[in-house]
């Protein structure tokens with residue numbers, strides 16, 4: 001059966017830590033940095049469980065600041 | 077497959093819209109304005125209109141939209157964007173001309189310009205961000221503020237006897253013979269983002285085909301003005317805004 005695997009790149013300096021991508025992700029890939037902040041002081045988003053990613057782009061679609069790039073591969 | 081092999085350019089399925097430049101947007105974290113900016117930038121590019129667009133910015137939080145989307149912009153005085161867009165489109169009928177306005181800009185100080193441009197059937201698109209509040213100035217009541225909604229100027233909630241009724245201005249615009257397409261959308265979920273993008277595309281196509289005025293209302297959040305987290309704002313919007321401002325097409329004569 002074909003397996004869909006994905007990956008995301010998050011632009012940490014553009015991120016404002018709004019959490020909307022975290023909520024939108026169906027496979028719990030994303031989270032906000034609990035302590036670390038970016039140059040503008042935001043707890044930016046990062047991949048907590050990168051292996052769960054299915055490349056659905058839900059996170060990227062709802063991100064108001066266009067921080068997320070999404071990759072998707074279908075493994076046959 | 078390791079992560080480097082996945083992250084190859086041929087596997088890329090989503091990236092920052094080309095027309096959205098690298099300047100970080102000044103909007104509050106989680107603000108709907110950013111999502112709509114992305115959609116506008118994507119649609120203009122996909123239609124091949126990037127060198128043929130005149131956008132008109134409002135007064136309101138989107139006053140700096142010209143800094144973010146790489147097309148030609150005119151900054152209108154508060155509420156006057158549809159009048160400015162009228163001139164831009166009449167003088168340049170081959171251009172894609174649209175306004176981008178908040179509810180204070182469009183439905184309060186700019187009511188006359190909005191209604192008359194739509195009633196003249198100007199071949200423009202109006203992107204209308206309805207977040208039920210004046211965001212830029214600190215969260216005062218707007219005409220669109222819901223009954224009971226707390227704002228800086230209605231600290232105990234909007235009262236109909238004192239403040240009047242919330243204004244469904246898109247319903248008024250749909251009644252005018254000059255409008256060809258009036259729709260109400262949201263951008264809070266991946267599915268709604270896709271639908272809103274299709275609506276913006278349809279509106280821009282109508283403008284280019286000279287079918288009259290198109291209005292895309294985006295029921296939005298202003299989490300700073302509402303004093304809630306972005307996530308809670310989306311929930312509040314779904315529970316309170318959407319029942320009063322129902323989603324979908326109010327009028328669609330697009331394929332006339």
Ligand SMILES: Cc1ncc(C[n+]2csc(CCOP(=O)(O)OP(=O)(O)O)c2C)c(N)n1
Pocket residue numbers: 135136137138154177178179180181182185205207209210211212213218298
């Ligand atoms: C002539 C004039 N009157 C009033 C103002 C103050 N003012 C600035 S933005 C604004 C309303 C903004 O609300 P909205 O259009 O809903 O946009 P938002 O900021 O919520 O996106 C007002 C009343 C002004 N700048 N100019």
Ligand code: SF4
Pocket residue numbers: 006007008024025026027028029030052053054055056057058059060070
């Ligand atoms: S692409 Fe889909 S699965 Fe991957 S992080 Fe984004 S929302 Fe989650």
Ligand code: SF4
Pocket residue numbers: 010014015016017018019020021022044045062063064065066067068106
């Ligand atoms: S939605 Fe965008 S801005 Fe918000 S936390 Fe996620 S990556 Fe950052």
Ligand code: SF4
Pocket residue numbers: 102103104107108109137207211212297298299300301
């Ligand atoms: S004040 Fe409201 S509308 Fe303005 S940027 Fe902040 S959240 Fe968005």
